[in-house]
Amino acid sequence: MSYTANEKRYDVMPYRRCGRSGLKLPRMSLGLWHNFGAKADPDNAREMLLGSFDLGITHFDIANNYGPPDGAAEITFGKIMESDLRPYRDEMIISTKAGYYMWPGPYGEWGSRKQLMASIDQSLSRMGLDYVDIFYHHRPDPDTPLEETMQALVDIVHSGKALYVGISNYNPEDTRRAANMLAEKGVPCLLHQMSYSMLNRDNQAVIDILPELGMGSIAFSPLAQGLLTGKYNSGIPADSRVMTDGRFLNKDRIQEEQLDKVRRLEDVARARGQSLAQLALAWALREQGGVTSVIIGASRLGQIEENCRALERLDFTPEELAKIDAILG
């Protein structure tokens, strides 16, 4: 069946300006870290991507190494671009990243000019694209001079292979240095992508400095890989990430202390008329200290639909926030 996008796709999704740039991001973005690899069901992958676009999700987040195997998510995405989404390319914000292990030898990871220049070409080829909208340095490199990594990002923009650049997993000090270097070179840093959720607030400090740097913020794993949906509260479901793909979330990482907090958050969600997942996403997007956009993952379209309904209620009373803080400790 050929695809025609939902005519009402821009009616509901709110979009927010990313830092001091001209770019607006949907408050909810979709990530392809899981469930888009070579063994994933291609029909399900297509249904999730097209269903997301129909909901007004214009931003799709990928990385060179998403799979498995490495590169497979970009290939899956490229196929769906070709079969269905090509006419909508100008309505889409596609990001990819380089920095984690991708190929053998000294140039297959981290932040050298050699790694970034080769990786962007590989990513564009796998996705069948002329350019990506956002190209990230995926993680800080302790050995490569930051100046070299940032110059590579600038040159990638000048070559037309990316429209904007971002950084991911940088600490506040390196974020500041990177942002200043990029600004001096005339290619401002669009945004920072960091882990952030009710169960992982370590990056609040970096989020708080981004406005003064003119950067936006985008939170990954806002549901703590599914923990914040409550699905693990009374055992491990057979169709959950822990059972279907335990590479990054396994039984050992599910701790009773966290589950106890999640169970107590259910009362707050219920009182707000939201599911736990919706509460967690609304909290990450809240006006008081929240982020520009969240990148959700999903294993089926129904989850994306449920999660988007979080956008119906993003406001929090001071009492609700205090109650949540008391639970999170």
Ligand SMILES: NC(=O)c1ccc[n+]([C@@H]2O[C@H](COP(=O)([O-])OP(=O)(O)OC[C@H]3O[C@@H](n4cnc5c(N)ncnc54)[C@H](OP(=O)(O)O)[C@@H]3O)[C@@H](O)[C@H]2O)c1
């Ligand atoms: N920059 C980085 O270093 C970095 C690192 C990690 C991720 N990311 C980005 O962030 C994206 C999202 O990460 P994530 O997948 O960990 O995000 P997440 O939203 O915290 O977790 C997504 C998972 O939770 C479960 N889930 C989602 N909605 C649900 C619902 N309504 N009900 C029940 N279960 C639900 C699904 O897993 P199951 O159904 O399989 O249980 C889904 O795959 C990635 O795709 C990637 O683009 C970036």
